[in-house]
Amino acid sequence: MHLKLLVEALLFASPEPLASRQLLALLKDEGVKRAELEAVLAELQADYQDRALELVHVASGWRFQVRREFSTWVNRLFPEKIGRPSRALLETLAIIAYRQPITRGEIEAIRGVSINSSIVNTLKELGWIRIVGHKEVPGRPELLATTERFLNDFNLNSLRQLPPIAADEEQSAGQ
């Protein structure tokens, strides 16, 4: 079997980029030398010169990717779904809004379940929350708070405009 095609097959079938070291391990039985592999990778790069794909070397190894100039069309495959937020996302945001600054652990204590980091990351990516400091307790957890973007998106001028919830109402009444 032609080494170039073997490497091509492996790179296309692998869900993750493959490092040269991994490729050599996968082709151990074929006794492939590093220099041969490198030659073949260079050949493959040249083969795909004029195609919609390119063979690139990223941090974890080699992978084929669709060239950026096709992103307009590729994006049509993944239409933006303005989905409903997950319950976990909604609740995490609600707790941060009403109890900021707050750590992830404190949010977890209120919700009674652990929070997937992807939720916190999504909220950061959405620009709705940010880190405003670290709590001086072991582990120095991040203190999370809402952003101006959050206020804008929810049509608020300031956090004071957040509708009161019972606990807050009682507190206000007590003052």
Added chain:
Amino acid sequence: MHLKLLVEALLFASPEPLASRQLLALLKDEGVKRAELEAVLAELQADYQDRALELVHVASGWRFQVRREFSTWVNRLFPEKIGRPSRALLETLAIIAYRQPITRGEIEAIRGVSINSSIVNTLKELGWIRIVGHKEVPGRPELLATTERFLNDFNLNSLRQLPPIAADEEQSAGQ
């Protein structure tokens, strides 16, 4: 942008096979005609003639796949893969494929043994079978049939491509 490369980019980036109809919809703004698309798909098939990949048409559409002759090497990428399906699972699947829609009781009558529910569940989880209705007999048993996913996974365009079995030939001859 060259139409052939656009189609190539879309086919490689799509997580699922793309039907011609879908490709035409994705390229609506470019005013691509069906005949042009078909010509380009044929060209792409030819381009990959001598490569580790092939462009094939399965039930849900066109997809690139790593050719069968590389499976020995590709399987090295997935060493922890689960074992072969059991004979019971394959026989059940075969009966559903050739006799669909069919109830579990009817499958049991053919096989002469009762079917463990785990077999039907595994087939559902694999996405190879689905419930298409209920038979109007006492107990209203589920009617089972294969899915498009089954055809895709077995490299088929339609059920008609299933290899003929003797009983079917006889029945056809008798009709």
Added chain:
Amino acid sequence: MNAPPIAKVYGASVVALPENLYIPPDALTVFLEETFEGPLDLLLYLIKRRNLDIMAISVSKVTEQYLAYIALMETLKIELAAEYLVMAATLAEIKSRLLLPQPEAEVQEEDPRAELARRLKEYEQFKQAALLLDQMPRAGRDIFPVVVEPDLPFRPLPRPKLSLAELTAAARRLLVQAERFAIHIVARETLSVRERMVDILDRLRRKPQLSFTSLFDPAEGRAGAVVTFLALLELCRQGLVEVHQREPLGFLEVQSACT
């Protein structure tokens, strides 16, 4: 003449099965269940072994073998799947019917073997079909659908549909409930205090040290001062900021606790 050895144990030939040879019943059950997919499969095996055509089964021969097999299982006290016993009964019935003389008028009655032969044939076809299916190229085993990551420029996430009312409802549900169960209420904080706490932390991130007075906005009046002071006290209590006074009655300096 010596019987041929059936096994060699430590080099010595064994010609007869030892009386106390014990085959764990489980092992035989497993054998039956793993080797045959049911009574039809076992019958097919018995027929094929004699190179017979299904349509021309010698019911008595096959029945004898089948029953012998089942009898063996029973003497070994193996619990057989019910289907094997049903088949044994069916075979016995067919055999007995064939032995009975057919009344003249009912010569046309169907051969009792026919139904069994039909079932065997049908099962054999699907056994064959299962093999064919297994030999077909299968995605993930023989062929591998390719999905290539696109190199896409950064695209901001679409904003999920979320209304203020939903947010408030979630907060009410969680926080009111959580506080009902809380052992004590820490402080009487209003949102304005919390907002001011975040403001102070923010300002401290830009400038590590702030004078106490710079935290007040005279335009806010007395209420603003109270809110700021409460916020500062709460931040101190939580250990988020430190307040220093270098000399008695001197200026208060606020700095973040992490520095």
